Amino acid sequence: MLHPEDSSQWELNVRIEKEPFIIEHDILIHAVPELLSPWKSVPLFDDLPTSTDSDESSDFALGALKECLGNHSLCENAPDGFLPSRLVEVLETSVRVVDTHDLDPVQTKYLALSHCWGPPETITAQLNNETYEEYTKEIPAAALPKTFKDAIAVTRKLGYRYIWIDSLCIIQHNVECWIKEGSQMCQIYENSLVTLAAASSPSGQGGLFYNSPKIEITGTIPESGQEYRLFARFNFNHRFFDYPLMNRAWVMQERLLSPRTLYFTSQELVWECRSRNVCQCSPILGGFRAQVYGFPDNSKLQPTEAHLDTSALISKWYEVVEIYTQLKLSHPGDKLMAIDGIAQYMAPMRESQHFAGKIAGA
Structure with a gap:
């Protein structure tokens, strides 16, 4: 049962298990700014379109x-x-x-x-x-x-x-x-x-383009007779x-x-x-x-990176390489070519040469 004043309960986790599959979704119940909710705890989000092609x-x-x-x-x-x-x-x-x-x-x-x-x-x-x-x-x-x-x-x-x-x-x-x-x-x-x-x-x-379902929830609060209109949708993934x-x-x-x-x-x-x-x-x-x-x-990458000192630029380059090495390549032979653009961009900042995905001196 939902407790309207408990803000933590406006997000539901739905998990469906049917071997060998597991389907899991976080569902967010929310109000929209233009329609006042009778409960202050209900999160406010814009009413979004159901299609990215809208x-x-x-x-x-x-x-x-x-x-x-x-x-x-x-x-x-x-x-x-x-x-x-x-x-x-x-x-x-x-x-x-x-x-x-x-x-x-x-x-x-x-x-x-x-x-x-x-x-x-x-x-x-x-x-x-x-x-x-x-x-x-x-x-x-x-x-x-x-x-x-x-x-x-x-x-x-x-x-x-x-x-x-x-x-x-x-x-x-x-x-x-x-x-x-x-x-x-x-x-x-x-x-x-x-x-x-x-x-x-x-x-x-x-x-x-994708479609994203949205459900409208309407009803009346028994104690006050006040009508409400809420919405439910999958919680958006920002990971x-x-x-x-x-x-x-x-x-x-x-x-x-x-x-x-x-x-x-x-x-x-x-x-x-x-x-x-x-x-x-x-x-x-x-x-x-x-x-x-x-x-x-x-x-x-910002044009202002040019103002970083050499050690800061090298540190940033190492950060790029560390993440890059964890990513996937269809063709292993592209390993240097696929990062060469970043090397080209960063090399002039420390007046270095770059060689197909490498910065001289880094």
């Missing part, structure tokens, strides 16, 4: 991006501009791969996608010698895995024309192309307008490393180097930039912000 979720993303572009000087992209060798051009009803040599690097804004590949068969669209000519005209919609389709839809919703997706912008099974593009990962993510992170998807078919994407070694530099990242979790959207962390369920994201790859204030 108009409300799009408004959240657009609002966070607009706020950052307009007010966060710390998050500004490099003024001289940079473009990857190729981008996916998002047209009104189709997409294609374009070479960027004719595009203005200062005026052309692009998004980037951070995702789990999963089993090879889930990445059904790859740029290679056989598909190159076709994909530069139009990528068949049927060939695109769900995560790519969703990322393209978000690009349209945010009002931009280009997105960088690794398997469509790097020629696969081409060693020369891989060495060139792989060495530019630092610039690719550092210069992206915003990186879309498919946090909850373990493969290319998982997608960005960062529970998400499949965050255990990928490549994602560490994608997250640290991107000035802005929009995470699509199974429950909500989360915005992270160099100046601010915020999720849909809370205006200030404490739990998420505290669990950041060894960086106490924000997980993004």
Whole structure:
């Protein structure tokens, strides 16, 4: 039985055991700010959309991006501009791969996608010698895995024309192309307008968008006759490393180097930039912000790191490496390449050379 004045009892743990499976959920009962609860102990949370593909979720993303572009000087992209060798051009009803040599690097804004590949068969669209000519005209919609389709839809919703997706912008099974593009990962993510992170998807078919059920609870208090209206939903998970994407070694530099990242979790959207962390369920994201790859204030690498002394920079580098070595790689041969972008970013801060994922003298 719930005791309304006991705030600890507004969160329920539901555990269902049926061999060999165990299903466990934390369910939060809450009120919304615009509807006063008769009990002061009931936690207040915003009334959230039931889908991360909703108009409300799009408004959240657009609002966070607009706020950052307009007010966060710390998050500004490099003024001289940079473009990857190729981008996916998002047209009104189709997409294609374009070479960027004719595009203005200062005026052309692009998004980037951070995702789990999963089993090879889930990445059904790859740029290679056989598909190159076709994909530069139009990528068949049927060939695109769900995560790519969703990322393209978000690009349209945010009002931009280009997105960088690794398997469509790097020629696969081409060693020369891989060495060139792989060495530019630092610039690719550092210069992206915003990186879309498919946090909850373990493969290319998982997608960005999820539905999250919400239950409305209404009734009348017998003693007073006062009506109440409460809501129940799964308690949102801010334990960062529970998400499949965050255990990928490549994602560490994608997250640290991107000035802005929009995470699509199974429950909500989360915005992270160099100046601010915020999720849909809370205006200030404490739990998420505290669990950041060894960086106490924000997980993004900051331009202000250049003002740290040598010992502090080396200490920060060791923190990065310590976490990195615990993450997963599909191809062990990528071990140095997957952290090379961070090494490139940090080496100039102490006037060091870097050698494929290593900083000289560190």
